[in-house]
Amino acid sequence: MITVMGATGTIGRQVTRQLLAAGEQVRALGRDPERLAEAAAAGAETMAGDAGDAAFLTEAFHGAAAVHTLLPYDPTVPGYRAEQDRLGDSIVAAVGGSGVRHVVAISSVGADVPAGTGFITSLHAQERRLRRLRDAHVLVLRPGFFFENFASVAEVAARYGVYADAVAPDVPLPMIATRDIADVAARALITRDWSEFTVRELLGPRDLTHAEATGILGAAMGRPDLAYVRLPDPEMIEILVGAGFTEEAAALHIELGGALSDGTIAPREGRTASNTTPTRLDDIAGSLVPGHQRA
Ligand SMILES: NC(=O)c1ccc[n+]([C@@H]2O[C@H](COP(=O)([O-])OP(=O)(O)OC[C@H]3O[C@@H](n4cnc5c(N)ncnc54)[C@H](OP(=O)(O)O)[C@@H]3O)[C@@H](O)[C@H]2O)c1
16 A cells, blocks of 8 residues: 555645556545545545644554655745644654655755755755655655646736746756656655665756746747746735735745756756656646646
């Protein structure tokens, strides 16, 4: 049996589907039984609870051959860093308390850097916690920027003819489809073919700049003129807070944009066949733009 944290989320939902399709028994976790109904209908055992509750998580990890873990991303939650620490401590306590031997952890490119990387600083802290586990084999996956991030901004971009964010337009970045991250995670959970503390970067098919990515999205929405602009920090913060980000999360987003733009956040492995993943932005851009019915 394999336990999947965040089974209602972008990556965990796809990991759950793939494990079930491969004939694995799955215990799917989330906070809300209603959102877990899809996993239950597909054949998973489900457990609803707060991942910050170490007793709940220990029970959920108990008896699993492997667990899929992540730190949920929610920029509307008060005290982002403190909440990430709370969840991260609980995950590590539950791995230790349940005796599970194999852990796959979703992290990020840039998590090797201790500070100054916005949201990714929490993932650095989590990697440090996981590295201290003595009795579990931990595989840390460090993906690049998710293509799916564009889905949340595509509607506004279509309305105004401009996609605005905090990253420089012309910096090539590794960008990846979450389905490819889920593929790697599911295969690892099944094969458990790594030992000790292992890090793997996942870099997508090729690096893309925000300007290039915007061109691909624009073509998919029938707006070939769609432009990308990097907004000045105060304007960007105002937009983010208006969209529900806390002040802390807005500041972390700006810091992240700066660190992506100046090369602080960058892959360390160099591009190889094993960290290059197949899905191109062009392959899924149509599913990220307004009007598409998401599955
Ligand atoms: N976006 C990027 O470009 C990027 C790049 C690299 C790495 N990352 C990292 O990837 C991770 C996000 O993965 P994702 O997009 O798959 O996540 P996601 O879609 O935000 O899903 C989060 C999952 O966690 C669950 N959850 C949230 N709070 C919880 C809590 N307190 N207790 C129990 N479950 C909780 C949610 O379920 P319910 O809401 O149903 O409870 C959901 O299933 C983050 O660590 C992020 O930093 C992101």
